[in-house]
Amino acid sequence: MTRISGRIVTPDAIIPGHLELDGELIAAIVPDDGVGDDVIVPGFVDLHCHGGGGHTFTTGSFLAAKEAAAFHLRHGTTTMLASLVSSPFELMRSAVSAFQPLVDDGTLAGIHFEGPYLSEVRCGAQNPAHLRDPSMSEIKDLIKIGEGAVRMMTVAPELPGALEAISYLAEHGVLAAVGHTDATYDQTHAGVAAGATVATHLFNGMRPPHHREPGPVVGLLSSTIVCELIADNIHLHPGMLAFAARSTGPDRAVLITDAMDATGMPDGRYELGGQEVVVADRVARLAHNGSIAGSTLTMDVALRNAVAAGLPLVDAARMASTTPARLLGLSDRLGALQPGLRADLVVLTPDLTRRTVLRAGEAL
Template identity: 85%
Template sequence: MTRISGRIVTPGAVVPGHLDLDGGRIAAIVPDDTVGDDVIVPGFVDLHCHGGGGHTFTTGSVAAAHGAAAFHLGHGTTTMLASLVSSPFELMRSATASFRPLVDEGVLAGVHFEGPYLSAVRCGAQNPAYLRDPVPAEIVELIKIGEGAVRMMTVAPELPGALEAIALLRDHGVLAAIGHTDATYDQTHAGVAAGATVATHLFNGMRPPHHREPGPVVGLLSSSVACELIADGIHLHPGMLAFAAGSVGPDRAVLITDAMDATGMPDGRYELGGQEVVVADRVARLAEGGSIAGSTLTMDVAVRNAVAAGVSLTDAARMASTTPARLLGLADRGALAPGLRADLVVLDDGLRLKHVMRAGERI
């Protein structure tokens, strides 16, 4: 039996006490007012990450995927999807086949395709050379190759064939996300009606709201979908982060990193989806055009930034762990409660990372 002490952040409260761990599971939460100032939160679940620590998921390299997953595990992400960017179909196929064993091993929770079925008008740092309208045969083949590894795909709902693609993803148990879109309010709601359940990095890569045409941002906020939020202080102003999180609540708001391989690395020149990226003072931008190109964020910093923006600690933990775990159907993790897997992150009283445990093993 292992005992971890501190202020335990459960889905509904912060409980001073001890977590008793047994065999990789949480055995009990024992209240005790005499514990110190450490904060214990559930292991983070990142739905949207392209890499980190100098390693990328976007090329389909198994070695690089191991490196990126290990880097983010060291920052508290105990469950993650490997996000690719818009690519030729051959790369999408090979990456799916390469990452499937990593999903079987538990290194990854699955694959997220951010593209290529995205709007050229709102492509951001997605490579326009690879954008195209949805192809149902491609989607079916990827799902077949993945054998459960393909967990999410981002689609712009206004494209020809997009609603059918969203319904196809839904019918195969894959999360359909709306993002990189120039859709109208009505087109956005049509995507949700077709089966979309996630908004890819809300606000970013989307037509801005207007009082006469609310567009995708208001369409998504006013729907039932889960909304990804990049809490790096760059993609979203802290006030906008707090507004969005408060609007949809912690059961729909999801903290993500959208991190690229430059995360945790020095400033300099990097590559994303065949395009050069320049990183300076934490900000990643395309060398040509200047669009923000992913982030250099880790989930521990995202939680700290969310709390600094005014999100409660319990809500931030739900946004970083509980809600994304539920979206992935992972009922064995995402919260601190007896019987669940002992994935946890210990933070100091300033919410800075001290150590990580995954399935009861200290990282």
């Protein structure tokens, strides 16, 4: 029996005490006031990540994906989706086949296709050369060959065929996400009614709100959808992060990294979806037009930034672990510090700096 001591952050409270681990599982939480000031949170669950440590998911390379997942695991992300960007169908198809073994062995929880069925007006750092209207034949083929590996797909709901695509995704166990969209308020709600359950990086890649046409941001906040938030203090001002999280509550908000391969690497020139990216002082931008191109964020820093923005630690931990685990249908296995769940956890110093990571009870 392994014992981990500190202030244990559960979905409802912070409990000073010990976590008792029995192999891969949490056996018990034992309250005890004399355990020091270390903070123990559940292993992070990142729904939206393109790479890290100099390695990318976006080219469909098995080895690069394995290394990118390992990099983020060292920063506390014990469960993650591999996110691709808008690409030719041949690359999408080959990536599913390449990543399938990593899904099977638990390195990845699945694949997220951020595109190519996105708005050209709100494409952000997505390569416009690869954007197109939703193709049911492509979607059906990806789901079929993935055999459960395809877990999320971002779609702009105003595009021709988008509502049919969203419904099909939802009916086949794939999270349909609304993002990179110029949709009206009503078009956004139509996407939610069709089955969308996630908002891809709320605010970013979306028409800004206006009091006479609220657009997708207000449409998503006013729905039942779960909203991704990039907590790097670059994509979102801390005040906007706190506003959105308080508007939704921790059961309708998730922290994500949207990280690219430059995460954890020196400033310099990188590539994303066939476009050159320049990273300077942690900020990634397309070389040709200056659009923000993903982040250099890790989930441990995202949690710390969310708390610094004024969110309670319990809520921030739910947004970083519990809520995304529920979305993926994994809450009976992971995403919280509770007896019977897998012993995925991150030990943080009192100032929320990462100290130790355990996955399935095994320290890294």
